[in-house]
Amino acid sequence: MNRNVLFITVDQWRGDSLSALGHPVLTTPALDRLAARGTLFANHWANAAPCGPSRACLYTGTYLHHNKSINNGTPLDARFTNVALLARDAGYDPVLFGYTDTSLDPRTLPEGDPRLRSYEEVLPGFRPVLHEPWEAGSRQWGRWLAAQGVDVPANPHDLYRPMPDFPGADRHGSTWAPARFAAEQSESAFMVEALTTWLDQHGEQPFFVHASFIRPHPPRRNPLGYHDLYDADELPPFVAASTKAEEAALHRLNQVLMYLPHVGAPEDERERRQMRATYHGAQREVDDQLARLFDYLDSSGLVDSTLVVLTSDHGEMGGDHWLFEKLGYWDESFHVPLIIRDPDAGADPGRGRVVRSFTESVDVLPTICGWLGLEAPLQADGFALQPFLTGDDALVDGAPEHWRTEAHWSWSFSNPATQSAEKFLGVPMAHCALDVVRGAEHKYVQFAADPAVLPPLLFDLGADPSQLHDLVGSGDAGEHGWHGAQRLLQWRMRNDDRTLTGNLLTPSAGLVVARDEWR
Numbered sequence: 001m002n003r004n005v006l007f008i009t010v011d012q013w014r015g016d017s018l019s020a021l022g023h024p025v026l027t028t029p030a031l032d033r034l035a036a037r038g039t040l041f042a043n044h045w046a047n048a049a050p051c052g053p054s055r056a057c058l059y060t061g062t063y064l065h066h067n068k069s070i071n072n073g074t075p076l077d078a079r080f081t082n083v084a085l086l087a088r089d090a091g092y093d094p095v096l097f098g099y100t101d102t103s104l105d106p107r108t109l110p111e112g113d114p115r116l117r118s119y120e121e122v123l124p125g126f127r128p129v130l131h132e133p134w135e136a137g138s139r140q141w142g143r144w145l146a147a148q149g150v151d152v153p154a155n156p157h158d159l160y161r162p163m164p165d166f167p168g169a170d171r172h173g174s175t176w177a178p179a180r181f182a183a184e185q186s187e188s189a190f191m192v193e194a195l196t197t198w199l200d201q202h203g204e205q206p207f208f209v210h211a212s213f214i215r216p217h218p219p220r221r222n223p224l225g226y227h228d229l230y231d232a233d234e235l236p237p238f239v240a241a242s243t244k245a246e247e248a249a250l251h252r253l254n255q256v257l258m259y260l261p262h263v264g265a266p267e268d269e270r271e272r273r274q275m276r277a278t279y280h281g282a283q284r285e286v287d288d289q290l291a292r293l294f295d296y297l298d299s300s301g302l303v304d305s306t307l308v309v310l311t312s313d314h315g316e317m318g319g320d321h322w323l324f325e326k327l328g329y330w331d332e333s334f335h336v337p338l339i340i341r342d343p344d345a346g347a348d349p350g351r352g353r354v355v356r357s358f359t360e361s362v363d364v365l366p367t368i369c370g371w372l373g374l375e376a377p378l379q380a381d382g383f384a385l386q387p388f389l390t391g392d393d394a395l396v397d398g399a400p401e402h403w404r405t406e407a408h409w410s411w412s413f414s415n416p417a418t419q420s421a422e423k424f425l426g427v428p429m430a431h432c433a434l435d436v437v438r439g440a441e442h443k444y445v446q447f448a449a450d451p452a453v454l455p456p457l458l459f460d461l462g463a464d465p466s467q468l469h470d471l472v473g474s475g476d477a478g479e480h481g482w483h484g485a486q487r488l489l490q491w492r493m494r495n496d497d498r499t500l501t502g503n504l505l506t507p508s509a510g511l512v513v514a515r516d517e518w519r
Contacts (some may be wrong), residue, residue, distance in 0.1 A: 002206040004306040005087070005368060006297075009058075009098075009210075010286055011051065011217040012326060013312035015044060015335035017283055021354075024236050026280045030291035031339065034310060038341030039350040039389050044359045045407035045438070046314045046334045049326040051101040052119050053412070054313040054361065059083050059100065059123055061365030061380035063408065063495055069103060070412035070433070073119040078105035081377050083365050084125025087208040090372050096126040097195050098212030099133045101313075126210060130194050132187075134214055141190045150185065160219040173274025175220040178227035186223055188215050188289035196296045203302055211293075216282035216316075226281040232273040239320040239332070239466045247322045250470055252454055253329075253413075253434075253447075256424065258322050265322045272319045279318055304343050307371045309364060312336040327411060329436050329445040329457065331467070334409045340367065342389050349391030357399040358407045359385060378502065378515060381495045402518035406439035408491055425453055437488045443467065444484025458484055494519040 017023055020032040021042055047057040048064040056062075056069035059082045069076040084094040100123040104115055115121050120133035132140050142156030153159065162169065162177035169177040183189070195211055221227070241247040244267055248255045258264040265272050290310075297303040315333045317323035326333040338359060342350070362382030369376045370384040386392070387400045413421045414432035421432045431449040438444075441461055447454035458471040458481045471477045504512045 002305045003371065003373075004206060004302065005092075005208045005371065006306050006308045007083070007208075007210045007368065008290075008308065008310040009055075009212045010310070010312050010337075011212070011214050012314060012316045013216060013283065013337055014315040014318065014332060015042070015312075015337050017280070018337060025230055025234060025277075026283055028283065028287045030287045030294055031310070031337070033291075034294060034308065034341055035339050035354075036352050038308065038339055039347075039353045039355060039385075041338040041340070041355045041359045041385070041388070043356050043407075044311070044336055044338035045361070045409060046312070046336045047361045047409050049314040049333050049409075049411055051313050052103055055101050055123075058311070058313065058361045058364055059102075061362045061376065061382050063362060063381045064410040064412075065435070065492060066379070066381060066495060066497060070410075071415065072101065073103050075103045075105045078108050078124070080379055082123055082125055083368055084123050084208075084210070086125075086365075086369060086374060086377065087372065088125050090374055092206060092208040092372075094126050094208040094210065095198070096122060096128045096210050096212070097130040097132075097191055097198075098210070098214065099131060100126065100210070100212060101133075129198055130191070132191075132214070134217070138187060138214075141187050144190050144193075145181065145185055148185065150181065157219065160221045162221060163224075172228075173232065173268075173271040173278075175275050175278040176227060176232075177221075178224040179219075179221045181223055183223040183225050183285065183288075186215070186285060186289070188213055188286050189292075192289045192293050192296075195293065199296070199300065199302065203300060213286060215286045216279055220275055220278045220282075222278060222281040222285060226285045227278070229281045229284055230277040232270065232277040235273055235276055238272070238276075240322050241468055244322045247468075250468065250473075251457060252425075254321075256421070257328060263323060263325050263327065265317075265319045265324055275324065276319050279316060306343060307368070308339075308341040309368065310340075311338045311361070311364060327413075329411065329434055329443075331438070331443075334407070334436075336361075338364070340385065340389060342371065342386075347389040350389040353388070353391075355388050355398070357388070358404050359388075360404075360407055378498055383518075406437050406487065408438075408488075409436050410434065411436075425449065427453060435488055435492070437484060437491060439487075442480050442484060444481070444488060446485065446488050456481070456485070 017026050018031055019027045020035045046054050048054045052072040053064055053069055056067050056076050060067055060080045087094045102121050102123045103119040104121050109115055120135055122128050132138055138156050142152045146152045159180045166177040248258045314326040315336050317332045320332045321330055363385050366376035366380050366382050366384040370386045412433045414429040427449050433448040435446050443459045445457035456472050458477045459467040502514045506512055
């Protein structure tokens with residue numbers, strides 16, 4: 001039997017946004033169904049944001065401080081292998097539906113190459129069947145709509161403008177009125193149709209497919225039927241200080257971000273709540289389209305030979321902490337879903353399991369390698385998740401021995417082109433970065449800048465789950481602050497580049513190669 005891979009990403013999806021995890025408003029029947037038939041990793045974390053840096057970590061299995069593709073537009077060093085190249089080496093023809101937001105290494109391109117002007121190129125190793133970069137305008141979606149008789153504007157994204165004079169729009173927030181396309185004409189519907197058509201033609205051969213869905217990424221507007229699916233007045237309270245000013249006073253970085261356009265949340269409560277409700281509507285629209293895809297796997301029989309991995313590149317602030325988008329040190333931006341369905345009988349013990357151990361984006365590449373029968377490359381900072389799927393006898397308290405006890409992520413706010421943060425803070429690019437180590441009880445945030453510019457942060461997650469009281473600023477950090485700094489330093493040291501560090505040239509045996517089983 002073939003061993004196929006369907007690697008799905010949904011863009012900007014929060015880790016708490018699953019009804020299987022008890023979300024108070026959002027319903028996700030398709031994802032819940034996948035989780036019931038596979039394994040749900042409820043404590044899963046992206047290692048970077050925004051899209052390009054996070055996907056660099058996801059596709060290479062390396063932390064941001066290792067691959068250093070720190071911004072949308074920062075090149076990914078060509079020395080790193082990736083999930084597509086590894087699959088290609090294993091005899092697959094890895095195909096892409098969607099996008100990978102890859103910034104190519106300029107040293108591999110001729111001067112003046114147009115690919116030097118885009119961060120939305122294709123990850124090396126993938127053959128794009130459908131390459132739909134967002135910044136380029138979703139042109140293929142536009143052509144698909146035009147073939148159905150839709151009057152498509154020059155920029156198909158203009159279809160996300162609200163229907164004019166829609167009844168009731170004046171009584172809701174600005175994102176409530178529906179978009180100018182039908183639900184069955186959404187970008188997600190387009191992706192599923194393209195993918196299932198391709199599988200109809202090629203599914204008899206072993207395949208490796210990456211389906212990268214743009215939604216629920218903005219624009220914050222939904223087609224008719226999803227525009228009012230969730231009532232803004234029924235949302236739970238935001239996780240935030242009482243006022244924007246109180247939240248901003250917590251740290252200087254907060255002060256900078258909360259008043260930026262498109263990032264800082266509006267102070268109008270109705271508007272902020274509607275933006276969150278619209279986000280949930282977009283999530284449900286994606287879930288409904290994924291149901292079509294999962295139904296196809298069942299009806300075609302491919303479900304029995306296909307590893308399904310579903311995750312997101314990063315989360316969404318969603319109005320929490322008076323912010324939207326994905327950024328900073330906040331949990332909402334980095335906690336993401338991960339669901340894996342391994343069809344092998346050996347994974348039966350993991351079906352329906354909810355894993356609470358800390359897992360990270362860097363674990364996805366080694367897990368796919370395990371399914372393909374490949375040894376994970378030495379560059380990989382993560383570890384295969386198969387023990388959680390199979391109920392391995394070596395599990396101790398639900399996790400393999402020596403498994404990590406915290407999540408780690410990094411965020412860069414430097415910009416070689418604008419130097420905006422650098423100028424505002426009066427620091428060089430290298431200072432505009434932060435690292436986070438987040439355990440079950442405490443969360444420590446270290447900035448690259450001097451403490452006088454950007455002091456570290458420490459939160460007691462038991463006493464302060466909303467993370468509104470910084471123990472460093474209040475002088476209460478004590479030994480927990482020291483322990484957080486130590487854990488962060490150990491993480492960085494243990495995950496430096498190891499390409500040759502496990503090699504040793506010896507007079508008797510010649511080249512000796514070894515690798516750590518845990519770090």
